[in-house]
Amino acid sequence: MQLFTSTVGRKVLMAITGQLMVLFVIVHMLGNSSIFIPGGINAYAEHLHALPPLVWAFRAVMLVAVCIHVLYGVTLSLENRAANPDAYAVKNLKKATLSSTSMLYTGLLLIAFIIYHLLHFTIRVTPDIRLGVDALGRFDVFGMVTHSFSLGIVVFIYVAAMVVLFLHLSHGIQSFFQTMGWNNEKSLPVFGKIGKVAAVVLLLGYASIPLFIVTGILKG
Numbered sequence: 193m194q195l196f197t198s199t200v201g202r203k204v205l206m207a208i209t210g211q212l213m214v215l216f217v218i219v220h221m222l223g224n225s226s227i228f229i230p231g232g233i234n235a236y237a238e239h240l241h242a243l244p245p246l247v248w249a250f251r252a253v254m255l256v257a258v259c260i261h262v263l264y265g266v267t268l269s270l271e272n273r274a275a276n277p278d279a280y281a282v283k284n285l286k287k288a289t290l291s292s293t294s295m296l297y298t299g300l301l302l303i304a305f306i307i308y309h310l311l312h313f314t315i316r317v318t319p320d321i322r323l324g325v326d327a328l329g330r331f332d333v334f335g336m337v338t339h340s341f342s343l344g345i346v347v348f349i350y351v352a353a354m355v356v357l358f359l360h361l362s363h364g365i366q367s368f369f370q371t372m373g374w375n376n377e378k379s380l381p382v383f384g385k386i387g388k389v390a391a392v393v394l395l396l397g398y399a400s401i402p403l404f405i406v407t408g409i410l411k412g
Contacts, residue, residue, distance in 0.1 A: 199271075202264040207371040209257040210364055214390075216254055217357070221397045227334060228410065234326050237333045262303060269296045291363035298360040305353040312340070320346055341405035354399045361391040 195201035223240075226232035240247055291298075312318045313336070322339040324332040340346050365387030369375045375383055404410040 199268065202268055203371050205260055206264045206268070207368045209261040211368050212257045213254070213261065214361065214365060217361075217394060221394060224401060225397065227337065227401060231326070231328075231334075233333045233337070234328075234330045238330050241331075258303075258306070262299065265296065265299050289363065291359045294359060295363060298356045301356045302353070302360060305349070305356070308349065309353075312346075313337070337401070338405050338410070341402040344406065347402040347406045350402045351399045354395050357398070358391045358395040361394065362388045365390055 195205065223236055224233070226236045308318075312321070316323065316336075318340075320340045320343055322336055324335050326332045326334070341350070366380070366384045369383040370380065401410070
C-alpha cells in the first residue's frame with residue numbers, strides 16, 4: 193500500500209500513531225494521579241486487573257502504534273539526512289530548537305525508558321521493587337511506588353525521562369497538525385503553543401509524583 197511506502201503516507205502514520213501515544217500518556221497520567229487520593233491507586237489498579245481482555249487489547253494496540261512510530265521515525269530521519277544532508281543542516285540552523293532537532297534522539301531515549309518502566313512497575317523485576325498487599329488485601333501499588341521513589345536514582349531516572357518526554361512532545365504535537373495539513377501561517381504558532389502547554393502539563397503531572405514522594409510530601 194502507498195500509505196506504507198510513500199514518504200507522505202509514512203509521515204501520516206507516524207503522526208497518527210504519535211497522537212495515539214499522546215492520548216495514552218494523558219490517560220496514564222490521570223490514572224497515576226489517583227496516588228494523591230488515599231487508597232486511590234490501589235483501587236485503580238484493581239479495576240484494571242479486573243478487565244484483562246480490555247487491558248491486553250489496549251496493550252496490543254499501543255505496541256503496534258509504538259512499533260510503527262519508531263520504525264518510520266528512524267527510517268524517515270535517516271532517509272532525510274542521507275538524501276539531502278546540506279539542506280538539512282541549513283534548515284536546522286534557520287529553525288533550530290532543541291526539541292525539533294533532537295526528535296530522533298529523544299524518541300530513542302523514550303523507548304529505552306519505556307522498557308525500563310515496564311521492567312520496573314509492570315513486570316516488577318528491578319531490585320528496588322517491594323511487593324505486598326494493603327489492608328483490604330489488594331496488591332499494594334502505593335507501597336511499591338512510594339518505596340521505589342524513596343530512592344534518589346530512581347527519581348532521577350523518572351524525572352529525566354519526563355524532561356525528555358517534554359522535549360519530544362513540545363515539537364511532536366505541533367508536527368501532527370502540520371503533517372495532517374491542518375495548519376497555516378496563523379494557526380501554526382497556535383498549535384506550537386498548544387504542544388508546549390500540553391508538554392508542560394504532562395511534565396509537571398508525571399514528575400510531581402516521584403518528587404512529592406522523595407521530598408516526603410507524599411508519604412507511604
